[in-house]
Amino acid sequence: MSTETAAEGVLAGLGNTRVWQEAFYQDVHQHPELSHQEHRTASAVSERLRGFGFEVHEGVGGTGVVGKLRNGAGASVLLRADMDALPVKERTGLPYASTATAVDAAGDSVPVMHACGHDVHVTCLLGAAELMAGARDRWHGTLVVLFQPAEELGDGAKRMVTDGLTDLVGPVDAALAQHVLALPAGTVGTRTGSVLSAADSMRVTVHGRGAHGSMPQSSIDPVVLAAMIVVRLQTVISREIAPTEPAVLTVGSIRGGTKSNVIGDRAVLELNVRTYDESTRNTVMEAIRRIVVGECQASGTPSDPEFELFDQFPATVNDAATTERLHTGFTAYFGDRAQELPLQSASEDFSDIPEALGVPYSYWGLGGIDAETYRAAEAAGRVAQDIPVNHSPLFAPVIQPTLDTGTEALVVAALAWLGTDWTRRLLLPCSGQNQRSTATSTGSRCSASLTRITCGVASPAAWSITKGCAASGGSSTPVDGSPLSSPEKEIRTSCRVEDERLRSR
Numbered sequence: 237m238s239t240e241t242a243a244e245g246v247l248a249g250l251g252n253t254r255v256w257q258e259a260f261y262q263d264v265h266q267h268p269e270l271s272h273q274e275h276r277t278a279s280a281v282s283e284r285l286r287g288f289g290f291e292v293h294e295g296v297g298g299t300g301v302v303g304k305l306r307n308g309a310g311a312s313v314l315l316r317a318d319m320d321a322l323p324v325k326e327r328t329g330l331p332y333a334s335t336a337t338a339v340d341a342a343g344d345s346v347p348v349m350h351a352c353g354h355d356v357h358v359t360c361l362l363g364a365a366e367l368m369a370g371a372r373d374r375w376h377g378t379l380v381v382l383f384q385p386a387e388e389l390g391d392g393a394k395r396m397v398t399d400g401l402t403d404l405v406g407p408v409d410a411a412l413a414q415h416v417l418a419l420p421a422g423t424v425g426t427r428t429g430s431v432l433s434a435a436d437s438m439r440v441t442v443h444g445r446g447a448h449g450s451m452p453q454s455s456i457d458p459v460v461l462a463a464m465i466v467v468r469l470q471t472v473i474s475r476e477i478a479p480t481e482p483a484v485l486t487v488g489s490i491r492g493g494t495k496s497n498v499i500g501d502r503a504v505l506e507l508n509v510r511t512y513d514e515s516t517r518n519t520v521m522e523a524i525r526r527i528v529v530g531e532c533q534a535s536g537t538p539s540d541p542e543f544e545l546f547d548q549f550p551a552t553v554n555d556a557a558t559t560e561r562l563h564t565g566f567t568a569y570f571g572d573r574a575q576e577l578p579l580q581s582a583s584e585d586f587s588d589i590p591e592a593l594g595v596p597y598s599y600w601g602l603g604g605i606d607a608e609t610y611r612a613a614e615a616a617g618r619v620a621q622d623i624p625v626n627h628s629p630l631f632a633p634v635i636q637p638t639l640d641t642g643t644e645a646l647v648v649a650a651l652a653w654l655g656t657d658w659t660r661r662l663l664l665p666c667s668g669q670n671q672r673s674t675a676t677s678t679g680s681r682c683s684a685s686l687t688r689i690t691c692g693v694a695s696p697a698a699w700s701i702t703k704g705c706a707a708s709g710g711s712s713t714p715v716d717g718s719p720l721s722s723p724e725k726e727i728r729t730s731c732r733v734e735d736e737r738l739r740s741r
């Protein structure tokens with residue numbers, strides 16, 4: 237029997253997939269589309285998925301696409317990529333840089349750029365879909381690939397859910413997604429628990445009294461009022477939130493007045509809040525209102541301030557067991573290129589999907605910056621200054637090894653639930669005294685000497701009951717004594733094999 241893992245088997249086709257992926261990526265990069273306008277991208281995605289043999293549903297929540305590939309009984313895994321670009325003028329100087337413009341929701345013509353790297357996500361997920369479809373003897377179960385619109389507005393996932401996503405997708409065991417980040421290309425980073433912040437944007441309108449610039453005594457100056465609010469808001473995080481609790485409050489935009497000698501009658505501030513904890517979120521939002529109202533009273537404004545919430549994102553909190561399984565797969569495949577992802581202050585609406593489906597999820601980071609460039613900046617202590625991050629007009633993921641790594645990561649992640657060899661590799665947990673089980677690419681190992689081992693395998697949905705086998709002295713018996721169907725026989729056999737392997741050590 238071949239010792240090749242399922243991942244190695246599926247990824248043997250990467251050499252062919254890579255050829256069209258690189259061209260496809262550059263094409264999508266040159267044709268970025270704003271949130272809810274991803275028509276060209278969505279139809280390119282649908283066409284390719286159909287070609288790979290997926291059942292394809294288009295127009296889900298607007299421009300969303302869901303592809304489904306059934307491959308016998310087993311678990312079901314959902315992989316998600318977002319598709320939208322940003323109103324940013326690209327300044328990367330790349331030969332395939334975007335010069336595109338589009339009309340935004342407000343009716344203005346704006347430059348458009350894939351400044352968040354969602355073109356990487358689309359390309360990698362399509363590549364993974366082709367590879368999985370081309371190696372169906374290496375896995376069983378159902379693969380769901382989801383291409384989501386409008387992540388940048390925070391409502392793309394919700395719109396897919398409202399449009400009947402749950403019925404369309406069916407039962408799923410795990411939902412997974414990745415994001416390209418300003419980290420060394422070739423690496424992937426997982427993180428258990430909090431990984432991305434919750435985000436809230438708030439528009440605050442304060443009212444003053446307009447007058448001639450030479451007669452301030454007749455005015456209530458909204459520009460001075462807005463300036464005081466901006467300064468006072470700096471104390472929310474620094475004075476009201478514990479230093480151990482991460483939170484961000486940014487005033488991203490301030491608009492007031494039209495001319496140097498005219499005192500206007502209003503000012504509008506746009507704020508952005510990032511938090512990881514619901515009570516911190518409430519404290520910050522409440523403090524903002526209190527300070528704005530207080531400053532308006534101090535200025536004696538003729539009417540109350542107005543508050544409008546928009547672009548709200550939930551916190552992303554990775555499930556521990558799902559992330560552990562993912563990390564085990566990544567470590568086996570990538571070695572030390574599988575790392576721990578630092579806590580991110582950005583936000584995502586991905587978690588709206590698993591929340592609606594009622595399934596655990598994990599979201600990991602994918603490096604996109606040339607590794608040497610990154611290391612040099614790191615050595616000089618200049619990462620923050622020299623490495624353009626997502627949303628920068630200079631953000632430019634290197635094509636390779638970024639696309640390869642992102643594609644490999646998705647395949648390895650899916651196979652952690654669907655791979656034919658996974659049950660042999662992941663025999664968790666070990667029950668017994670002081671035993672710790674570690675899955676490796678060749679098998680599962682327990683760190684303490686064994687007298688008895690219980691191997692349990694999380695059951696794919698189709699098997700309805702989680703069965704395991706208790707092995708003692710090299711013999712194994714099914715825990716519940718019920719007849720074994722063929723996949724379970726595999727498990728039972730592997731338990732015996734693993735047990736013998738452990739005893740022979």
Ligand SMILES: [Zn+2]
Pocket residue numbers: 352388626627
């Ligand atoms: Zn973004």
Ligand SMILES: [Zn+2]
Pocket residue numbers: 352353354387415
């Ligand atoms: Zn993004």
